[in-house]
Every structure is written in C-alpha cells, then in structure tokens.
Amino acid sequence: MSSAERHAAESERELQAARCRYVLRLGDTALVLGQRLGEWVGHAPALEEDLGLANLALDLVGQARLLLTYAGELEGRGRDEDDLAFLRDAPEFMNLALAEQPNGDFAVTIVRQWLIDTWQLQVYRALAASTDTRLAAIAAKALKETLYHHRFSSGWLARLGDGTAESHERAQRALEELWRFTAEFFAPDEVDERVHAAGIAPELPGLAAPWSAQVDADLAAATLRRPAVASYSWHGKRGVHTEHLGHLLAAMQHLQRTYPGLRW
Amino acid sequence: MNEEWPLFEVFIRSRSGLEHKHVGSLHAADARMAIEHARDVYTRRQEGVSIWVMRSADIIASDPGEAEALFEPARDKVYRHPTFYVIPDEVKNL
Numbered sequence: 001m002s003s004a005e006r007h008a009a010e011s012e013r014e015l016q017a018a019r020c021r022y023v024l025r026l027g028d029t030a031l032v033l034g035q036r037l038g039e040w041v042g043h044a045p046a047l048e049e050d051l052g053l054a055n056l057a058l059d060l061v062g063q064a065r066l067l068l069t070y071a072g073e074l075e076g077r078g079r080d081e082d083d084l085a086f087l088r089d090a091p092e093f094m095n096l097a098l099a100e101q102p103n104g105d106f107a108v109t110i111v112r113q114w115l116i117d118t119w120q121l122q123v124y125r126a127l128a129a130s131t132d133t134r135l136a137a138i139a140a141k142a143l144k145e146t147l148y149h150h151r152f153s154s155g156w157l158a159r160l161g162d163g164t165a166e167s168h169e170r171a172q173r174a175l176e177e178l179w180r181f182t183a184e185f186f187a188p189d190e191v192d193e194r195v196h197a198a199g200i201a202p203e204l205p206g207l208a209a210p211w212s213a214q215v216d217a218d219l220a221a222a223t224l225r226r227p228a229v230a231s232y233s234w235h236g237k238r239g240v241h242t243e244h245l246g247h248l249l250a251a252m253q254h255l256q257r258t259y260p261g262l263r264w
Numbered sequence: 265m266n267e268e269w270p271l272f273e274v275f276i277r278s279r280s281g282l283e284h285k286h287v288g289s290l291h292a293a294d295a296r297m298a299i300e301h302a303r304d305v306y307t308r309r310q311e312g313v314s315i316w317v318m319r320s321a322d323i324i325a326s327d328p329g330e331a332e333a334l335f336e337p338a339r340d341k342v343y344r345h346p347t348f349y350v351i352p353d354e355v356k357n358l
Contacts, residue, residue, distance in 0.1 A: 046269065046291060047291075048290050048291060048292065048301040048304065048305060049301075051301075051304045051305055051308075052300060052301065052304045055304050055308065148303075151300070152300055155296050155297065155300065159293065159294070159297070
C-alpha cells in the first residue's frame with residue numbers, strides 16, 4: 001500500500017468513527033429523554049396526559065432503536081441496540097446533558113421537552129438532506145414525530161406561561177434553570193466538524209439562528225422571558241454528564257445488569 | 265387544582281370518505297389539548313385520519329323521560345319501512 005493509499009484509508013477510518021460517534025449522540029439523546037418521560041407513567045396530572053407523555057417516550061425510544069442499531073453497525077464490534085442501551089456506563093453515553101435532567105415539576109418536564117423538540121426539529125430537518133441515506137431516512141421519520149412533539153410541548157408551554165400566576169412563575173423558573181444546557185446544542189467539536197465536512201450533518205452554529213427564531217416565537221406566545229446567554233457549555237455529548245445520568249441508567253439498566261442476557 | 269378539566273366528546277373518521285363516528289369522551293383544558301388527547305387516546309393504532317372534538321356540555325340531548333312521546337308513535341307505522349317493494353335482482357346495495 002502506498003503512503004497516499006494508507007493516508008486515504010486512515011482518513012476513511014476516522015470519518016467512520018466520527019459518523020458512529022455522531023449517530024450515537026443523536027440516539028443517546030433520544031433514549032435518555034424517552035426514559036425520563038417514561039418515569040411519568042402512572043404519575044402524570046391526568047390519565048390523558050399520562051398517555052400523551054408515554055406516546056412521546058415511545059417515539060423517542062423508537063428513534064433511539066434505529067439510531068443505536070446503526071451506530072452499532074458503524075462501530076463494527078458486533079454490539080446491537082440493546083448492548084449499547086443497557087451495557088454502557090454513564091461516561092460512554094453521548095446524550096446532550098439537558099436530556100438527562102430530572103423531571104422536576106410538570107413545568108420542568110415541559111420546558112425540557114420543548115427545548116429538545118425545537119433543537120431536534122432543526123437537526124432532523126437538516127439531516128433529511130444528509131448524504132448518508134440511512135441517516136436521512138431515520139431523520140425523515142423522526143421529523144414527523146418531532147413536529148407533533150413540538151406541537152404538544154409548545155402548546156403546554158403557552159398554557160403554563162400564559163395560565164395562572166403560579167404556572168407562569170413555575171414555567172419561567174424551569175426556563176431559567178434549564179437554559180444553561182442549551183449552549184451545548186450549537187457548540188461544535190471535532191466530530192461535528194468532521195461529519196459536516198463530509199456532508200453527513202449540518203453545520204451546528206448555522207442551526208442556531210432558525211432555532212432562536214422558533215424559540216422566541218414560542219416564548220412570546222407563552223408570555224415568557226428568554227433567559228440570558230448561558231456562559232458555560234456542558235459536554236454531555238463528550239460523555240461529561242451531570243450527576244443525574246448515573247441514577248437514570250441504574251433504573252434503566254437494572255434488569256440487564258442483574259440478569260445478563262435476560263429476554264422478555 | 266381541584267376543578268376537573270371539562271369533558272369533550274370525540275369523533276373519529278376512520279378513512280377518507282367515511283363519516284366521523286363517536287368513539288368516546290375525555291377531559292381536556294382546552295380545544296387544542298382535546299385534539300391532542302384524542303389523538304393519543306383514540307388513534308394510537310391508526311384508527312383515524314381525522315378527529316372532531318366538541319364540549320360535551322354543548323350537546324343537546326333528548327330527555328329519556330320523553331322517550332315514550334318521542335319514539336313510541338313510530339312503532340305501529342310499519343308502512344314507513346320500504347319492505348313492501350319487490351327489489352329487482354340487479355340492485356345489489358339497497
């Protein structure tokens with residue numbers, strides 16, 4: 001093999017690794033948020049709302065299954081969706097730190113959902129045009145689901161923000177509390193840049209403006225104030241998490257960890 | 265919040281061309297939420313392509329106490345049923 005060929009092969013390997021990492025991040029964000037929503041089952045403020053949140057959770061877990069299956073294939077170590085979901089520890093999870101934040105009160109759950117919905121809308125919309133046709137197909141399916149998720153969460157945001165004095169205050173408080181995690185949405189690292197250069201994924205900072213416009217429109221309808229810019233960017237997608245992810249994984253992975261290989 | 269959300273009646277059209285059918289009722293705070301709840305509760309298994317909801321309070325119903333006056337008089341008017349016609353064999357869907 002000539003040195004040029006060696007170089008090309010090396011570059012291709014790097015791209016595959018970046019592609020795998022990128023898909024894993026999308027899948028983990030969907031999985032962790034889905035798990036969080038699942039915690040509401042049996043506890044939501046109304047039976048109908050219980051079903052509604054469970055439906056969102058199932059959509060997200062469905063997206064995670066497609067993405068993690070693909071990531072496992074890209075990784076090439078024979079790990080399937082279940083291995084990746086149930087047998088990795090927190091530092092190996094690449095989800096956005098916002099997704100793992102606890103449910104809190106209903107306002108926190110809604111604001112968290114709405115922030116990720118608005119982010120996923122931008123990402124999935126852009127990915128539908130990806131040169132990676134497998135990822136484009138997953139994104140096109142996920143986009144339809146996300147459009148509904150956003151309808152649901154922005155509706156609740158307006159209902160809480162423009163509701164009673166207490167619901168407004170709680171929604172604003174949730175927004176102030178969670179806003180600091182949004183800086184991670186559009187802060188690219190070498191993985192994001194590599195997959196963008198290959199035409200696989202959109203340029204992250206480029207998504208910030210349309211996201212911002214959507215967020216401002218929804219906040220105006222909800223009579224809520226946009227918090228100040230978050231100065232510190234979390235790095236959930238690099239495996240640096242808040243203390244909450246470990247607890248979430250303990251609950252989610254308990255069965256597989258206790259009875260390895262158990263099947264339903 | 266002690267007050268319960270108002271009740272809505274839900275109507276689903278299962279396919280284009282068919283009529284909306286009453287499928288049940290649910291609680292929701294407003295019309296938008298009622299559509300979302302109806303979608304989540306009644307169309308999870310692809311049961312529909314269109315949803316109507318309306319406040320149950322807006323339905324004007326007949327009084328069961330008046331059933332006799334309203335419905336009994338029709339009982340002996342068998343001539344209103346089109347059963348005295350001979351239906352030609354060629355007519356399949358009457």
